[in-house]
Amino acid sequence: MGGTALQTLPDPPQPALAADAAVELMKQLITLSSGVLALSATFIDRLAPAGLWSVALLLAWLCLIAALIAALETISAIVKSRLEPGYDWSTGRGQKSAQISKYGFVVGIALVAAVGWGSLSRGAVRDSNRSSSNTVYTLSQQAACPARHRDPTPNDPRSSATQPRK
Secondary structure, three states: OOOOOOOOOOOOOOHHHHHHHHHHHHHHHHHHHHHHHHHHHHOHHHHOOOOHHHHHHHHHHHHHHHHHHHHHHHHHHHHHHHHOOOOOOOOOHHHHHHHHHHHHHHHHHHHHHHHHHHHHHOOOOOOHHHOHHHOOOOHHHHHHOHHHHOOOOOOOOOOHHHOOOO
C-alpha cells in the first residue's frame, strides 16, 4: 500500500483561447453599450431626467462611450499581439483598456438604471397611453368642440377630400 498517487499537471495556459474569449467579450460590451446608449437617448423624453438625474445620465453616457472606445482599443491590442508574436495584449495597454471597458460598462449600466429608477419613483415616466393619437373623447367632449372632433364624411361639404374636381 505504499503506491504513489498519480499527479496530473494543470493544462498549460492557452493565450489564443484567452484572446478569442476576450475578443468575444469586447464585442458583446460594444453591442450592449451601443444599445443602452441608443435606447436611453431614444427614450430620454420618457425618462425626463432633471437636476442631479440629468448629471447622472450624462455620466452614464460618458462611461458607456469610454467602454466602447476601450473595447475597440482592447480588440486592437489583441490583433496586434497576433501580428507581432512578441507583443502580449494581456499586459500594459491591452489590460488597461479591457479593465476600462468592463468597469465603464458596469458603471454606465448602473447609472442608467439609477436614472430610470429615479424618474420612475418621482413619477416622471410618462404613460404611453396618453399620447394624442390614442386619445378617446367622450360624446360630451366632442359636443363641446365639434370642429376638433368631426370626422370627414363623403357628404360633408367642409371636407376638401370629397370636393368634386372640375
